[in-house]
Amino acid sequence: MRLLPHPAAADIELTEVLRALSDPVRLAVVGRLAVRGEMSCSDAGDELGVHKSTASHHYRTLREAGVVLTKQEGRLHLMSLRRADLDARFPGLLDAVLTACSPWPSPVAEPCDQAP
Amino acid sequence: MRLLPHPAAADIELTEVLRALSDPVRLAVVGRLAVRGEMSCSDAGDELGVHKSTASHHYRTLREAGVVLTKQEGRLHLMSLRRADLDARFPGLLDAVLTACSPWPSPVAEPCDQAP
DNA sequence: CGTATAGTTGGATTGTTGTCAAACAATTAG
DNA sequence: CTAATTGTTTGACAACAATCCAACTATACG
Numbered sequence: 001m002r003l004l005p006h007p008a009a010a011d012i013e014l015t016e017v018l019r020a021l022s023d024p025v026r027l028a029v030v031g032r033l034a035v036r037g038e039m040s041c042s043d044a045g046d047e048l049g050v051h052k053s054t055a056s057h058h059y060r061t062l063r064e065a066g067v068v069l070t071k072q073e074g075r076l077h078l079m080s081l082r083r084a085d086l087d088a089r090f091p092g093l094l095d096a097v098l099t100a101c102s103p104w105p106s107p108v109a110e111p112c113d114q115a116p
Numbered sequence: 117m118r119l120l121p122h123p124a125a126a127d128i129e130l131t132e133v134l135r136a137l138s139d140p141v142r143l144a145v146v147g148r149l150a151v152r153g154e155m156s157c158s159d160a161g162d163e164l165g166v167h168k169s170t171a172s173h174h175y176r177t178l179r180e181a182g183v184v185l186t187k188q189e190g191r192l193h194l195m196s197l198r199r200a201d202l203d204a205r206f207p208g209l210l211d212a213v214l215t216a217c218s219p220w221p222s223p224v225a226e227p228c229d230q231a232p
Numbered sequence: 233c234g235t236a237t238a239g240t241t242g243g244a245t246t247g248t249t250g251t252c253a254a255a256c257a258a259t260t261a262g
Numbered sequence: 263c264t265a266a267t268t269g270t271t272t273g274a275c276a277a278c279a280a281t282c283c284a285a286c287t288a289t290a291c292g
Binding site: 023025050051053054057058061072074075076 | 249250251252253254258259260
Binding site for chain 2: 019091095096097099
């Protein structure tokens with residue numbers, strides 16, 4: 001099992017995280033990871049509407065921003081949110097984003113009472 | 117007193133807000149607005165290290181994303197954070213960002229002494 | 233009126249980003 | 263070994279973004 005290159009928790013930068021989260025495709029990936037936990041790239045990228053190389057590029061952006069952790073197991077690349085690191089560094093940020101972007105039954109917040 | 121064109125509260129998009137906040141210059145402006153409340157563009161852009169036209173571009177980006185409200189009074193353009201709109205649409209997001217980017221002690225909990 | 237102040241706009245430049253397609257690499261299944 | 267699966271990498275390209283400078287508008291001050 002190999003770990004891909006990641007920034008250390010202390011090196012995660014706010015602007016990088018915000019920028020990583022500011023793309024609809026990446027936001028969708030993050031939303032899925034929040035709901036389903038660790039996922040392979042192919043699962044995370046399913047029905048995303050972009051080419052697999054484009055998805056791969058987004059995965060790298062998320063990883064390099066410190067939003068997700070990616071480990072290689074066999075031929076799968078398993079991604080998961082760096083919740084603890086993000087919460088420690090930017091308290092409440094990830095939860096707020098997930099609450100704001102979630103069209104799925106949310107693990108992080110109460111169900112939406114009013115549709116936007 | 118004129119109001120510049122803004123998106124309606126309901127039309128503020130998460131990705132647009134995150135993108136607007138993902139630039140260091142704009143984040144600095146937002147941080148100042150959070151601490152000092154309504155400010156003119158020249159005050160907000162003071163010591164920012166960019167040309168005034170560049171700052172102006174950033175103001176427009178913030179305004180068009182729905183992060184700030186800009187009204188024209190005389191020859192001043194007064195900017196303020198759209199706190200209520202942002203909190204209603206993305207609860208906790210702005211506070212989390214301000215907490216994360218703030219070099220000052222608790223600027224978020226501090227009530228404005230000079231309300232508009 | 234003329235001049236200073238506050239800010240926007242347009243052009244130019246330089247760099248970044250999102251996208252696809254094709255090729256590649258690594259692991260697993262037959 | 264061969265073929266399928268699972269992604270990454272590279273190249274190309276158009277769109278966007280950040281920056282500066284110069285010119286411009288609009289208001290205020292003498």
